[in-house]
Amino acid sequence: MGYIIRRILIAIPTLFIVVTIAFVMIRVAPGDPAEARLGDYATKEAVEALQEEMGLNVPIWLQYLRFLKGLLQGNFGRSILNGKPISNDLKTAIPYSLELMFTGIVFGVLLGIPLGIYTALRRNALPDYMGRAFSLIGLSFPSFYLGILLLLVFAIKLHLFPVVGGGDLHNLGDNLSHLFLPAFTLGLIMTAYITRVTRSSILEVLNEDYVRTARSKGLRERIVIYKHVLKNALLPVTSLVGVYSIVLIGGSIMVEIVFSRPGVGKMMIGAMKQRDYTTLQAVVAVYASFVVILNLLTDLIYGVIDPRIKRGR
């Protein structure tokens, strides 16, 4: 329990700093939000009135405090563009992004770990070469390009899946048919990463003395692999899955754009194109929390698998 609390306490300042960076960067960016919303021909009075309405006429530190206070209450402020509360948009967008990321990670783990184990145990044989070539190609693929290829083949040519959109979240079949291709795109890239680290982690453990001891005791190879190798080899893989999931979060933005999925990434790019700075700052805060939560989860899982960590080293 102490371990969990410690991890959470470490996560809070990170989140705070990241949100602050988002706030500052948006303020540094060129262009006045009020002017941007009203267009080039707005009168000075109109701009000032809008600035007051948007809370931009107060000193920057007060804006910052109000922003933080809002965040704590789950209130992200209003969009510069249309004046609507950003929280509403986020509420509809976040589930689309979360299910995409989650499915992508699950895909990657379920395919990558067995593939990594298999290739490591057949090191320098044909399956190993093929597995390594596959993972190296996967690592080289920009997620949006892989998405476009899958879209072209499976949606446009073969008509197996809907071309774009996010589907209805409350209709399971519709939701899954829209989710499959984007999640598979991210999952394949994730598989490439995980296969690779699993393979090298297992190869490393195979060289350890305790494996040699286990073998020389006359234990059956199967038991050596299951009881001694896998258990130790999969520990570092867990923490790397966390690291690669950050890559996957970045990839999810691109994939949402390719498949026109109405998630947070699409919201972010839309806000960026329209210079909707308040939405942008909210979205960046959301992504930062995704990363922080993800790191926390990785730490916790790691703590569960490896009891040594919990004892506070």
Place this chain on the structure above:
Amino acid sequence: MAEEVSQRRKIMGIFFKNRTAIIGAIITLIIILMAIFAPWISPHDPLEQDVYHRLTPPEHSHPLGTDMYGRGVFSRVLRGMQISLLVGILSVLGGMIIGAGVGMVGAYKGGKVEAILMRAIDILMSFPDEVLGIMIMIVLGSGLFNVILTITILMIPRFARLAHAPTLAVKEEDYITATISVGANDLRTIARHVLPNIFGEILVMSTLWLGTAIRVEASLSFLGMGVAPPTPTLGGMIRDGVDYLGYAPWVSLFPGLAILIIVFAFNMIGDGLRDITDPKLYT
């Protein structure tokens, strides 16, 4: 007998690893030559529009087809490759110099300086490349120089982390304490002893991160925030082609293939080098 087989396997393994690096290097060389000689290889001006040949499929005069303005995709891919390589190489170089410097200074100074620097790096690393890249590009605005600067900033924390730990280790060595105590210029001493130690790893990671840098550039220009049109970028060309995917897929497919091949070649070099420099995988 078993001994001999494993020996042969080992040699085969090393050969394969070397071969990966060598094939990667050959592809990279071809790509660089193509980028350098692009003006002479290109059958058309990459910016020249030709309304009579819009979206023509690959044929003799347009080896990779034309886009919606009748511009030759092949000529544009060559120009895009120049941009990608330029951005990739310069930003990795910049990130390497600044990042390794930051990592070494942090480890050397210790105390508060180190704590602050490494904390900043942790925070930068906790952003996905796309999110941080987009934020920086919004502040800086688009343009070739700003793209290079943005990706340099993304590379700095990676190199800083890489240089940090080995510097700490070297700093503890007795001979360093000895040279410093006799009045040697300390930071320079550290650099002189650390750099040779981490040079191999920096080289390996640089080639891998070159691939990353080129991929990030492509992502940014795909989103429309990289180098501004009409200058062709590979990512921008893919985005242009998305609307015509159903009946003119070549507009998107070939620029994407170019990115894939470039990144793959760098990854092959890095992967081959890593296996050679990583003795753990040998025994």
